[in-house]
Amino acid sequence: MFAKSHLALALVLGCAGPAFAHSGLAAKKYLNLPLGAIKPSGWLLDQLNVQMSGLWGHEHEFYHYVSQTDWLGGDSYYSNLEEAGSYWFNAMVPAAVLVDSAEVQSQTQYFLDFVLDNQDETGWLGPEVFNSSKPRFLWARYPYLFGAMQLVEYNNTLADRVIPAVYKFVTLANSMMKNGAGLEDWTRTRWEDFVIALQWLYDFYLNGNEDLLIETMQLLKWTGDPWEDVFATENFPTTAVENLRNPFPVLTWHGVNMAEGLKALPSTYRFTHNQSDLDRASEGWDALFQYHGRPSGIFAADEYLAGLGAIRGTELCLVVETMFSGSYLFQVSGDLKYADRVERITYNALPATLTGDMWSRQYLQEQNQIAAQNMDPNPFPNDGPYSNVFGLEPNYPCCTVNHGQGFPKFVTNSFVKTNDDASLVQVYLGPVAVHTVLAGDNTVSVDVDTLYPFSDAVNVVVSATKEFTYLVRIPSWVSGATVSVNGGATNGIQADNSGLAAIDLPAGNSTLSLNLPSEITIENRPNNSVAIHRGPLNYAFDIPRNQTVLAQNANESRAVDLQFEVTAPWQYAIDPTTLKFNAGTPQGGQLPSPIFDSGLPPLSIDATGCLIEWAVAGDTFASDPPQNPSCIGNTTTIKLIPLGATKLRISEFPVFDSANV
Incomplete structure (x- = not known):
């Protein structure tokens, strides 16, 4: 275990101890x-x-945690920049740009300005939590920095105001950490977000501040939780952790800290230049999904890591933070396993x-989920019985x-x-349009026309002022x-060792017609x-359900809490040898x-199934799948959908042999 002592801090600050490269930051494998x-199109738009x-x-x-009328007051922990506003700003900035909403973009601009207008003379990004003795903690400012970074990327005229204000905050944060201030438990575990913001400054707005930025990165690492030890094989938990x-x-x-912590070691690699950071990050990623992973692509943590049980929960915040961390891991390391998993999680x-309709969300989802209601008994040892209701803020408001x-x-x-700025890489497969300039003033536009993942066909139209190499990820599940x-012969396409397929394109217009077929696969x-x-x-049995409105927000009638209950049998075993796509x-x-609602995706898989005895616990969640089930009725064909x-669903099925029924 790493000791967070003043001696250790002194070592970091130059007396002796851990050696760091000071010759700048190591390059990311790929550049954002x-x-x-990049704009969404088609079904993704x-x-x-x-x-x-x-x-x-x-x-x-x-919603009182993020409405403008509440930004100026309130002493809630979630008010202002203490969590909710910062989270909302980080996420809303790209959302508003991608759908070209001038109204919502004005809201994000207002929030950017509101915080900068309330920065005090010390550099603290305001406002303070009013009527509260709560001390200053650093973490909740980090998502705000992410939002500000994105806005400056979108509109670089904002840099003249944003960058000096951020540097003023960095200088303050550096001083606070040296004095042991600003470092409660959440800040100690989420330090990597600030490191990534500092590296963005280093890459684009260095302004002679190399020493300040590198030292602050070091302070964050060595006053923060030791992810290199947490992810070590000998320390990593292989079961649910409540005991x-x-x-x-x-x-x-x-769970959410683990999802965010996945970015820690790739972020430190950029200033340590130690390959061991990337190796340990890879090791931890693999262990996380080996021991806690889900067929849906994500891992389980109903507050804390929850093992492999199909009825244990996964928090929505964890889902979106793992997606962001996986993208960052890929961009730093180039390992396509991260991109493969992010795509699985997203879809x-x-x-x-x-x-x-995305008006209601869960706090926790389950891989086998036979009810969404107040649960008694409750399978989640650290979260409340309301956690899997679909609503405005079941359990906690963070999600x-x-x-x-x-x-x-x-x-x-x-x-x-x-990272040489010469080639464009298509990482995730979905309908988008891209416009950028590569090295040598090569202006490139790309239109991806596809129904993927609801189709295997991906059509790409590329326009370039100069020849270049177009790279596309071939997912590991494609065969x-x-x-x-340009309408020529159809040829097999092979990925190189990096997992990318390279296609040399001339200047002018080119059309690529990709076909990415896959086989049905069975995961034990x-x-x-x-x-x-x-x-x-991932395919599941969509359990028929009814719906009851449990609550309705007084200020917005569409914001409702929904209870779902089954209306038909769900206790099916399947014969995996009978699957038909x-x-x-x-x-x-x-x-x-x-598209993501019952009966709407065009794809399905038929399976021969039969009803079995499968116990429930308190009528609200299924027991573990029976290991050697016997049919209690005739076989039938059941449909599995995305x-x-x-x-409500069953997606981890007991198995039987239909030939012996």
């Missing part, structure tokens, strides 16, 4: 495009519009925990003000540039990928159960809206 260079028409696009109008003793600060096993776990970053940041990270360039899960995948999608044909070549469109 600025906000606005529709999904962003659904989000903005739902809770996310309206909560600033009525284990954490040898490190307890919040390191907290499964994220929509699965939101109603189709209400943070969930909106998921789809927008997926879009903004869907393309990157190589037999092909490409046709605990209790001899299985999960079903094809491509990036149905591609479906979207009407008029368009997907229905909202998990993201289900709200």
